Amino acid sequence: MAGSTHTVTNQPPPLSGYDVFTADRVLVAAVERHLDPALLDEARDELALLGRTAGSAQAQEWGRLADANPPELRTHDRYGHRVDEVDFHPAWHRLVGKGVTSGLTAAWKRPGGHLRRAAAFLVWAQVEAGHLCxxxxxxxxxxxxxxxxxxxxxxxxxxxxxxxxxxxxxxSQKAGVLFGMGMTEKQGGSDVRATTTRAEPLAADGAYALTGHKWFCSAPMSDGFLVLARADDGGAGLLSCFLVPRILEDGTRNTFLIQRLKDKLGNRSNASAEVEFDRTWARRVGDEGRGVRALVDMVAATRLDCVLGSAALMRQAVAQAIHHCGYRSAFGGLLVDKPLMSNVLADLALESEAATTLALRLAAAYDAGEEAFLRIAVPAAKYWVTKRCTPVVAEALECLGGNGYVEESGMPRLLRESPLNSIWEGAGNVQALDVLRALQREPEAFDAFLREIGRARGADHRLDAAVKDLLTELGDLDGVEARARRITERIALVLQGSLLVRFAPADVADAFCASRFGTDRGSAFGTLPHTLDLAGIVERARPVV
Incomplete structure (x- = not known):
């Protein structure tokens, strides 16, 4: 029962019961821009259906439950037999199941598959991020x-x-399978060439016995894993890639000893494990000594998902902030109409739109086979978009004030999740160095990048000046490694700017170029030039419920 003074007023309704896809004007425009018109109607219907599910109270509750009930490790059964199983809350299975049935693993077998999957990934990631691993x-x-x-x-x-x-x-007895991977070892981290796990060839052609430890093994209840180990063929100990099935074809369990689950800052619904291999059966994938090469395409694809995942977190955080401010009154009017709050929201909306636009451009490049462009664009985007995610989410949380700091709002979960993608699949320095390698060793990649940003040449003088400054920076390669982050940031920004100048409304492109390339640039969100159409930018990002 409520006390006589307990009257609830001036609180926004939940952001629920809406179509996450259709309410995102930027995402809809990107799909329509990049997808073959013959595929558009079907794609829009599929994405709207997933969007309605993602925006439903039921799916939002699944996300809350999956995060609040982390997986539990069972190393042994009641009789003392080693089982090495991880138990998940039913909500986690519902989220994964919906992701699978919505095609988040099926991009490779249909036209426009990578773009359609990317849009679906961005929509579904707004429900809960951990199950997407x-x-x-x-x-x-x-x-x-x-x-x-x-x-x-x-x-x-x-x-x-x-x-x-x-x-x-x-x-062979399953209609669908999931995969994990085991690359990282405690002594090596991102330096996979420090791998010590050994692979001993067996009598069967291509079969090996693996022995070693993996410091981070993602999704340990998957059906198979891609693992790096040093093959002993010929005594060279070359780094190779192996497929480790969880269950062997005769029904017996492969030796896959889960030592513990990681207690992580965020991503709590997902099981990340330390595992031991003790003569674990495996098949080599690709040629001996070509383990890193075999995984290049896999890493590029998961890095794209890092960009998409961060773009999704930003979008949901910004949507929550604008929704809250559109209902909450203070100091005589709605927060969204206050000039300073409008400036903050517009700045956040710009960052979200730039991230989404770049992410979908990368997905379209996968469909088009633009390998040279992706060689620079993926690590640059992965570096910058994932780096921007945490400050965007933190600022959006602040827009809700104390209401955003409590768990019921969902904002703390977004904030805990926000640093993950900048670490997974290579932290910032790894991405920046990867960009440098492409610039130095693959001239066709740099040419593809120049062609892409060249499509916006002459459209905005601030963007043109930023491109000129970047080229000047690249002309001086002395001490270039120490400047790798600066160069990578500039590459990502001019990519985003070129896309917004070409495809976004004029007010959005003007605001981005003014604040990201202009001289009047503040260090915090909410410092956009006051002469811009801030209200229009905020309205473009408002989720339509």
Missing amino acids: PLSMTYAAVPALRAQPDLAEVWEPRLTSTIYDAGLRPA
């Missing part, structure tokens, strides 16, 4: 396995299935 790795495992055609023939139809088939059974 196995979906991302399952999607990304396909190009790696294609280095070994006989394995791809067996596994790819199940990897790209739209049927979620949970439980540990031989892959």
Whole structure:
């Protein structure tokens, strides 16, 4: 019962019961821009259906429950037998199941598949982020396995299935499978060449016994894993890629000893484990000594998902902030109409739009086979978009004031999640150095980048000046490694600017170029030039409920 003084007023309704896809004007425009017109109607219908599910109270509750009830490790059964199983809350299975049936692992088998999947990923990631890890790795495992055609023939139809088939059974008995990976070791971290896990060849052709430890093994209840180890063929100990099935074809459990689950800052619904291999059966993927090469395409795909995941977190945070301010009154009027709050919201909306626009451009490049462009654009986007995610989410949380700081708002979960993508698949320095390598060793990649930003040449003098400054910076390669972050940031910004100048409304492009390239640039959000159409930018980002 409520006390006589407990009257609830001036509180916004929940941002629920809406279409997450259709309410995102920027995402809808990107899909319409990049997708073959013949595919548009079907794609819009699919994405709107997923968007309504993502915006439903039921799906939002699944996300809350999955995060509030982290997975639990069971190393042994009641009799003392080693089982190494991870139990998940039912809400986690519902989220993963919906992701699989919505095609988040099936991009490889239909036209425009990467773009359509990217848009769906961005929509569904706004419900809860932790369950997307196995979906991302399952999607990304396909190009790696294609280095070994006989394995791809067996596994790819199940990897790209739209049927979620949970439980540990031989892959041949399942309608769909999920994949994880085990690359990182405690002594090496991002330096996978420090790997010490050994692979001893067995009698069967291509079969090996693996022995070693993995410091981070993602999604340990998956059906298969891609693992790096040093093969002993010929005594060279070359770094190779291996497929480790969780369950062998005869139904026995492969030796896959889960030592513990990581207690993480965020991403709590997802199980990240330390695992031991003790003569664990595996098949080599690709040629011996080409382990890193076999994983290049997989890493590129998961890095794209880092960009998409961060863009999704930004979008949801900004949507929540604008929704709150559109209902909350203070100092005689709605917060959204206050000039200073409007400036903050518009600045956040610009960052979100730039991230979404760049992410979908990368997905379209995958469909078009623009490998040279992706070689620079993916690590640059991964570096910058994931770096911008945490300050965007933190500022959006502040827009809700104390209401945003309590768990019920969902904003703390977004904030805890926000640093993850800048760390996963190579932290900031790794991405910046990868950009440098492409600039120095792959002239065709730099040419593709120049062609892309050249499409906006002459459209905005501030963007043109930023491109000129970047080229000047690249003309001096002395001490270039120490400047790698600065260069990578500028590459990402001119990419975003060129896309917004070409495709966004004039007010959005003007505001971005003025604040990101102009001389009147503040260090915090909410410092846009006051002469811009801030209200129009905010209205463009408002979720239509």
